[in-house]
Amino acid sequence: MTDHATTDAFKSDDSLTALLRPSALRPIATTLALVAALLGAAILPARADFRLCNNTSSRVGVALGYKDTEGWTTEGWWNVSARSCETLLRGALVARYYYIYAVDYDRGGEWSGHAFMCSREKEFTIRGTENCLARGYDRTGFFEVDTAEQRSWTVQLTDSAEQKPDLPSPARLPPGVPRSSVTPAPPASKP
Numbered sequence: 001m002t003d004h005a006t007t008d009a010f011k012s013d014d015s016l017t018a019l020l021r022p023s024a025l026r027p028i029a030t031t032l033a034l035v036a037a038l039l040g041a042a043i044l045p046a047r048a049d050f051r052l053c054n055n056t057s058s059r060v061g062v063a064l065g066y067k068d069t070e071g072w073t074t075e076g077w078w079n080v081s082a083r084s085c086e087t088l089l090r091g092a093l094v095a096r097y098y099y100i101y102a103v104d105y106d107r108g109g110e111w112s113g114h115a116f117m118c119s120r121e122k123e124f125t126i127r128g129t130e131n132c133l134a135r136g137y138d139r140t141g142f143f144e145v146d147t148a149e150q151r152s153w154t155v156q157l158t159d160s161a162e163q164k165p166d167l168p169s170p171a172r173l174p175p176g177v178p179r180s181s182v183t184p185a186p187p188a189s190k191p
Helices: 003-022 022-043
Strands: 051-055 060-068 071-080 085-089 097-104 115-119 126-128 138-146 151-158
Touching: 022 085, 051 071, 051 097, 060 085, 060 115, 060 138, 071 085, 071 115, 097 115, 097 151, 115 126
Parallel strands: 051 151
Antiparallel strands: 051 085, 060 071, 060 097, 071 126, 097 138, 115 138
16 A cells, blocks of 8 residues: 555656646746736826827927916927827826917917917926016917816827817916906008
8 A cells, every 4th residue: 555655646746747847837927927917007006197199290399388386387399290199297187277389390380279378489497477578488379278187188289171170169268367368469450
């Protein structure tokens, strides 16, 4: 009997040896790697950013306006290649409304609106939206982006032929911007 028990012990050792062969370990290692990846993904915080995608065939320059804990800020310029995206702000969004002004470098034209903020032609970060011209800046009309208080948002710039026509609506102003700052300029007189 002892010999028989010893033979069974060797059989179980042979089975263990077969399980420890590299070819037998691959499915186990693959399963463990998959479980580790899923756990790692669950632990990492969700990425939240404010992004802009340029879905046109032109290069565009982008300026951004937003309100943070220190007040209104405008920043520019992000140069976004044709058919590409750029992250303008990293992290969870802290406001509901953001404002964009963009220029088509290749074909001319712009994406603009009725929320006037300060900008300039060179790279800039400007605090405040008041007295742009008196402070030596340009007064530029930005369009509003309502993020519906989401943690992240992506704006899609498209060619005008691809855009849906806008319905007339009253201009919505950023809080703290006086209504007089959005009064349209009188038409230019003809010479």
